[in-house]
Amino acid sequence: MALARVVSFDGVSQARVEEMKARMAEGRPDDIPATEIVMLYDGDAEKSMVVLFFDNEEDYQLADETLGAMPAEDTPGTRTAVGRYEVAVREVA
Secondary structure (H helix, E strand, O other), X not given: OXXXXXXXXXXXXXXXXXHHHHHHHOOOOOOOOOOEEEEEEEOOOOEEEEEEEEOOHHHHHHHHXXXXXXXXXXXXXXXXXXXXXXXXOOOOX
């Protein structure tokens, strides 16, 4: 069963989004074993939503612990919500 960790942020500037893109281009740490990461961004509202997909509970838990302990200055903005979801439907073109 695939799982998703969905996190929303406020106060996300365009400069911060560019910084996050550059950091992701360098690769992901081993303690965030996501199969895919999607960052949605609303520049007008300076809000972002990040969805991380995982193949199993063990990978989800490892990343959740790592990301939950991440210092605020390493996140895109102010974290407003974190949710865990089962991936019920997923289609990739």
